[in-house]
Amino acid sequence: MKRRSTPGALQAESLVVAPLNRAGVGLLRNRALGVSVFLVLLGLLFSGLAPNFATLGNVNTIALNGAILVVVACAEAIVVITRNYDLSIGSTVALASYVGLDIVRHFPHAGPILILAPVAIGTICGAINGVLVAYGRLPSVVATLGTMSVFRGLAFLYANGGQINGSDLPPWVERTATSHIFGISTLLLVASAVVVLASLMLGKLRIGRQIYAIGSNPEAAVFYGLNARRVVFTAYTMAGMLTGLAAFLFAARASWIVPYLAQGLELTALAAVVVGGVSVLGGSGTALGAAIGAVTLATLDNGLVLLGASEFARELMQGAAIVVAVVVDALLQRRLRMVLKMMRDRRFS
C-alpha cells in the first residue's frame, strides 16, 4: 500500500514509529525473557500453594523430568524454525531406544561408545523425515504423521512382544541417569550441553542462519540462492540426532523399555517449543527459549501434581498452554508486521 505523506506527517509518523518499533522488536527479541518471567511467577505461585514445592529435592525432580524434554524441545525447535513440524518424535524415541538398547544388550562389553547406536537410529529416522519433506515435498504434517505410525509399528515389530529390562543392560546405562559430575546430575549436564550446542549452531553457524532464513521466508531464501531442500533435510536430520540422544536418556531413566514408550511426546515437545516463544510460522525463536518452555511445562506439571490435580486437569493445562502461547505468538507477529509496514511506508513515501 502506497501512502503519500507531507514532511510534517512524516515527522509525526516517525515519532509514532520509533517507540512502536522498539516495543515490537524488543518483545520479539525478549520472548524467552517473557517466558522466564512467567516461569518465575509460576514458581512463586506454586511455592505459596504447595508446601513441599520449593524444596531442593523437588527442584531436582523437576530438573530431571525436564532434562529429557529439553533435549526433544531443542530437536523440535530446529524443525519448527524451518516452518515445518515433526510429529514423529515420540515414535522415533520408541524405535531408537528399543533397537538401540537392544544392540547395547547384545554387546555389553563395548562400553559407552554404544550411545551412538540409538543416536544413529534417531538420525536415520530424522533423515527419512527430511527426505520426505524436503525432497519428496510432502507437507510436514502429513509426512511425519505417516512416519509416526511407521516408526512405532517398526518398534513393535522389532520388539515382537518383548521388553528390555534395565537389569539386562550394562550398569553404565543406568549410571548416565543417576551419576553426578561435580555434584551436578549427568542428565542435566547433557541437557545443558545440548542447549548450548543447539544455540551455537542456530546462532553462529552458517547452517543455523540458513535455517532461520528458510523459515522466515522460503521463497526469498530460494531466490537468495539457498538450497532450501538441503537446509530442511539437514534440520530434520539434526533433530533426529537429538531425538536419538533423548531416546538413550529416556532408556537410561526408565527401568524397562517397551515399544509404546514416549507416546504423545511429540505433542509435549511442540507445546514446549511454542510456549518457549518459537513462532509456529517459523523463522524466529531460540533453542534457549524452547528449553525454558520445556522447563516451564515440567514445572507446571510438577506443581499440579503436588496440588493433587488429576491427570486430566494437567492435560487440560497443557492444551491451554499451547492455545495461549499460540495466541500470544499471533498478536506479537501482527505487531511486528505492523511495525515493519510502517517502517516500509516511511521509507518509500
Place this chain on the structure above:
Amino acid sequence: MIRRLPGWETTLVVLLVFAGAVASFTSPFYLSFDQISYSLQQSIAVVGLIALGLMAVVVIGEIDISLPAIMALGNILFAQLSQAGFSVWLAFPLVLFVCGLCGLLNGVLVVLLGLPSLAITLGAMGVYRAIALLLGGQQGFADFLPGYFWLGSASISGIVPVPLVVLLIAALLFGFVMHWTVLGRALFACGLNARTAFLSGIRVYAVKIVAFTIAGAMSGLASLVYIGQFQSARADNASDMLLFTVTAVVLGGVDIFGGRGNVVGLILSLLLLGTLENGMGLANVSGSVQTLAIGTVLIVSVLIAQAGSWSTVMKRLGVNS
C-alpha cells in the same frame, strides 16, 4: 494437482478390486456379503463421517486434527445425557450443536489469528480431550437408553447395516454441497487462492468458519454412530483415529494444500482402506503392522499426488536442480 493424473478414481477402483481379490485368496472367510458389510461398517462408518468433515476443511487449505477429540467429547456428552434420562431425539441435536460449536471455535481462532491451523487445532485437541476426561473421568459408560444404539448397530431388514446407509447418505449430501452449490464452489475457491476468492466477492473468513463448523458437527454425528457400534463411551475413545482419517482424505485424492478433491474419491479410498484392514485382520496381521501399513499408504499416496505436480512446483519456485 491430483486431477492431472489420469483417473485417480480409476486407480482406486483397480486397487480396491485387487485388494479384495488378494483378501479372498488369503482367507476363505473373506468372500461373503455379511462378513464384508459387517467389517466395513466397523472400520469405515465412523472414520468416514469424520473424513467427510475433514475433507471440507482440507479443501479450504487448512487441517483440523482435533476432530477425533471432538468426537470423544461427543461420546461423553451422549453418555451423560443418557444417564440424565434425555431421549436420543433431544440429546442428538444438543451434541451436534456442541460439537459444531467446537469446530466453530477452531475456525474462528484460525481466521482471527491467521496462524497455521495445525498449531491451533493441536492446542484445541488437548483442550477438548481434557474436557472429555474431566466430564467422563477414566471409566467407560455402558448403560445407555436403548434409543442411542439404533443408528450405529441396527440393520435394514437384517441385511444392510444402518451405519453404512448413514455414511452413504452423508456422502451423497456432501457430494451435492461440495460440487453443486455456491458454498461448495466457494470452499474450493478459497482453497485454490484465498486472495482471488476474496477479490471476487467471496467472504473467505465466513466460508472458512463454516467449513470448520461442518467438520465439528460431522464429528458429533460420528459420535452417535460410534456409541451404537461399540455400545460404550470413554473419554479416550478414538485417540488413534487421526491417522486413518487423514490417510483416507489424502488417498482419496483431496489435495492437502487445498482446492482440489472430490467425494467419490474419498469414498473409494475409504472402501480401499476398509478392505485392507479387513483383509489384514482376517490374515491375522497384528494391529501394529496394520498401523504401519496404513502409515506407509499415507506417505506413498501423498508422494504420488505430489509427483503429479512436481514440475509445476519447481517452475513456480524457479528451482533448477
